[in-house]
Amino acid sequence: MSTLTLKNVTLKFGGLVAVNDLTVQIGAGSITSMIGPNGAGKTSVFNMITGFYKPTAGQILLDGQNLVGKKPSQITRLGLARTFQNLRLFPNLTVLDNVKAGMHSRTKQAVWGALWHTRAQRQEERLIEQTALDCLRFVGMEQDCARIAKNLPYGAQRYLEIARALATQPKLLLLDEPAAGLNYEEKEALIGLIRSIRDTYGLTVLIIEHDMGLIKKISDHVVVLDYGQKIAEGVPEAVLNNPRVVEAYLGKEEAV
Numbered sequence: 001m002s003t004l005t006l007k008n009v010t011l012k013f014g015g016l017v018a019v020n021d022l023t024v025q026i027g028a029g030s031i032t033s034m035i036g037p038n039g040a041g042k043t044s045v046f047n048m049i050t051g052f053y054k055p056t057a058g059q060i061l062l063d064g065q066n067l068v069g070k071k072p073s074q075i076t077r078l079g080l081a082r083t084f085q086n087l088r089l090f091p092n093l094t095v096l097d098n099v100k101a102g103m104h105s106r107t108k109q110a111v112w113g114a115l116w117h118t119r120a121q122r123q124e125e126r127l128i129e130q131t132a133l134d135c136l137r138f139v140g141m142e143q144d145c146a147r148i149a150k151n152l153p154y155g156a157q158r159y160l161e162i163a164r165a166l167a168t169q170p171k172l173l174l175l176d177e178p179a180a181g182l183n184y185e186e187k188e189a190l191i192g193l194i195r196s197i198r199d200t201y202g203l204t205v206l207i208i209e210h211d212m213g214l215i216k217k218i219s220d221h222v223v224v225l226d227y228g229q230k231i232a233e234g235v236p237e238a239v240l241n242n243p244r245v246v247e248a249y250l251g252k253e254e255a256v
């Protein structure tokens with residue numbers, strides 16, 4: 001289980017301050033939700049944690065190790081995986097190949113093994129396949145492994161993204177709007193799945209989500225951003241009833 005700490009993190013795009021002096025601690029083994037109105041800076045925070053954006057200032061520490069300045073692939077190898085708000089699957093590959101493709105960033109034999117098809121590479125391929133199948137089984141999709149990703153129902157594509165992230169054997173899992181586009185039953189099932197991922201794999205989970213029902217049920221801790229600043233944090237009930245949080249949402253015509 002890993003702890004993620006953001007210390008005085010700021011991100012500017014020219015004159016626009018997308019994230020402003022954000023300090024936050026994501027406790028080891030917790031399920032933490034990051035919420036806030038559109039444009040509050042949530043995705044920017046994910047993009048900084050995963051190395052897609054470099055903070056203008058501040059530190060991002062995974063178990064004390066600073067991630068700032070590292071490439072996304074290095075950060076993946078340190079044990080961080082994410083899913084995306086807009087799904088990023090390989091639509092024409094099978095379900096199994098989608099999961100395996102996500103794992104190659106972590107394998108050792110990738111270049112020389114692929115060229116000479118060494119024994120070590122064959123062993124590694126077997127291990128990759130086994131791990132991918134285990135992850136698909138965990139999300140309930142083992143029977144779909146030969147299907148083409150684009151032919152899956154939307155909810156199953158979201159689960160496939162989660163399986164692909166899990167297969168990289170992360171310590172910290174970032175889920176960007178995992179419930180978007182899911183119906184009520186699918187959301188309830190997703191809550192169970194995320195909890196069981198945390199418990200079984202011993203992960204720390206950070207979620208961006210707009211669905212308040214889901215946030216209330218799943219979160220140990222909630223962090224609220226507005227205009228790039230943290231305006232509240234704490235247990236879900238207290239945070240979602242905090243007048244400042246209600247105002248931030250109502251001010252943007254979104255009811256909490």
Ligand SMILES: Nc1ncnc2c1ncn2[C@@H]1O[C@H](COP(=O)(O)OP(=O)(O)OP(=O)(O)O)[C@@H](O)[C@H]1O
Nearest residue numbers: 013016017018036037038039040041042043044045
């Ligand atoms: N690459 C970029 N270039 C310029 N401005 C950006 C860029 N990425 C984000 N922004 C701006 O930074 C601010 C925060 O955006 P961000 O996408 O992080 O918010 P968000 O809370 O994730 O919103 P949403 O809930 O709509 O996804 C917004 O004003 C956005 O327009």
